[in-house]
Amino acid sequence: MDWKSVKTAICEGRRFTETADGCSVVSDTLMPSGGVIKVHFVAKTDHLMAHDGGAAFDELARHAVEISSLRGVRRMLAETNFNLNDDGTVWRDRFKINEAPIAVALIADASVRAAAYMMAKGKVRGGAPLDQRLRDELRRRFPDGHPNYEFAGKHRQHRFDFGMQDGDRTILVQSVSPEQSSIASAILKGLDAKAEGSNVVPIFVFDRHDRWSSGSLGMLDLGGRSMEIDAALGGQLLAA
Helix, strand or coil: CCHHHHHHHHCCCCCEEEECCEEEEEEEEECCCCCEEEEEEEECCCCEEEECCCHHHHHHHHCCEECCCCHHHHHHHHCCCCEECCCCCEEEEEECHHHHHHHHHHHHHHHHHHHHHHHHHCEECCCCCHHHHHHHHHHHHCCCCEEEEEEECCCCEEEEEEEEEECCEEEEEEECCCCHHHHHHHHHHHHHHHHHCCCEEEEEEECCCCCCCHHHHHHHCCCCEEEEHHHHHHHHHHHC
16 A cells, blocks of 8 residues: 555645554644544555544543443444444444545544534533542642632643642643543643743653653653653642
């Protein structure tokens, strides 16, 4: 399979990454939470198979939603000739190379529809999403702090999940999920905030139960200090 032909068919300006079994491209569609949807292409003998890389289930994870059965969402997707694997990927087979651009849009749309269906049918597991838990608990622990804290970085205004003063330091707390869009957003926030003053301390809070890799966690240190949520809520925040 000539991946240069696929890239040309999609668009030279689109973010395109070759993978072990094909390639992935960033779609123009976002999840309701702002999560980016990457569409992955896999080369077959004379056609392409495309899937969402599990983006619909990543959206459920951001909201801590669980769904007990996949039969309903599979039925919904099948009505428009899409499939759902047991590993959580939404896919469709038999795209021609010249159909790659429409495949990106179709897969991304199907992923959003699958996520919306499952969000409506599922239940929140173990309480509120990470950012809400973080704001609520820190507000109780640090009553002088502020949830949804606005901070003017060197280049733009940012909103952090929580902010407070600790002596001459400004502590800025932001929840982060394993998705690349969340990681990149947090790093950019942290770098811009630190550029404004030496006493600014961005802290990125993550949940170890999410699907984090050591590499992704290490990236967080580019923009601030990473901390597991149990440690942040257990009193280690000001020791950062």
